[in-house]
Amino acid sequence: DAGVTQSPTHLIKTRGQQVTLRCSPKSGHDTVSWYQQALGQGPQFIFQYYEEEERQRGNFPDRFSGHQFPNYSSELNVNALLLGDSALYLCASSLGQYYQPQHFGDGTRLSIL
Amino acid sequence: AQTVTQSQPEMSVQEAETVTLSCTYDTSESDYYLFWYKQPPSRQMILVIRQEAYKQQNATENRFSVNFQKAAKSFSLKISDSQLGDAAMYFCAYTSGTYKYIFGTGTRLKVLA
Numbered sequence: 001d002a003g004v005t006q007s008p009t010h011l012i013k014t015r016g017q018q019v020t021l022r023c024s025p026k027s028g029h030d031t032v033s034w035y036q037q038a039l040g041q042g043p044q045f046i047f048q049y050y051e052e053e054e055r056q057r058g059n060f061p062d063r064f065s066g067h068q069f070p071n072y073s074s075e076l077n078v079n080a081l082l083l084g085d086s087a088l089y090l091c092a093s094s095l096g097q098y099y100q101p102q103h104f105g106d107g108t109r110l111s112i113l
Numbered sequence: 114a115q116t117v118t119q120s121q122p123e124m125s126v127q128e129a130e131t132v133t134l135s136c137t138y139d140t141s142e143s144d145y146y147l148f149w150y151k152q153p154p155s156r157q158m159i160l161v162i163r164q165e166a167y168k169q170q171n172a173t174e175n176r177f178s179v180n181f182q183k184a185a186k187s188f189s190l191k192i193s194d195s196q197l198g199d200a201a202m203y204f205c206a207y208t209s210g211t212y213k214y215i216f217g218t219g220t221r222l223k224v225l226a
Binding site (some may be wrong): 003004033035040041042043045046048050055056058089092099100101102103104105106 | 117119145146148150156157158159163165169204208209210211212213214215216217219
């Protein structure tokens with residue numbers, strides 16, 4: 001049973017560029033959440049997708065956007081990249097209820113030069 | 114706004130001994146869930162234990178147990194018979210019906226042989 005998979009593993013971009021990160025949820029899960037984890041910090045909630053809609057959003061600017069597809073996979077898009085966007089981006093999937101535990105992927109390490 | 118605080122950046126424990134990691138939180142909601150997640154070095158974050166706010170009984174999972182003090186808004190994790198494989202970052206997390214996940218800054222646990 002495949003867990004949460006994220007691609008790519010690592011990515012290097014320059015300031016001002018745009019990036020798309022991808023996530024496939026664990027089999028049977030219908031909810032995907034995205035987090036930004038700076039080095040040595042806890043994950044910061046970006047947003048959550050359920051039934052192809054953004055259900056909740058954290059304190060992130062509109063440069064961060066996402067999408068969920070009918071097969072529940074998801075993308076995170078970041079526009080106009082800043083140096084401060086350098087971080088590990090984690091995807092987590094779960095069942096739809098808020099109290100369900102989240103299953104995390106290995107993350108995408110994004111470096112901005 | 115809800116907050117989660119982990120005041121111990123780093124803890125050490127001798128193999129086979131017991132260690133307690135602290136977490137406090139702040140919320141005005143009555144129904145919520147608290148979690149402890151473990152993030153080993155360069156590996157996936159995994160769920161350790163989950164506690165529902167309405168349940169007075171403390172959750173237990175094998176060597177892991179919590180001390181949930183709802184009035185004090187405290188949620189500590191006790192690891193008994195510590196093993197080398199327990200070495201990791203431990204994150205306390207909160208969620209409620211708003212579907213927003215809030216993580217603490219983490220505690221790095223070192224297990225000494």
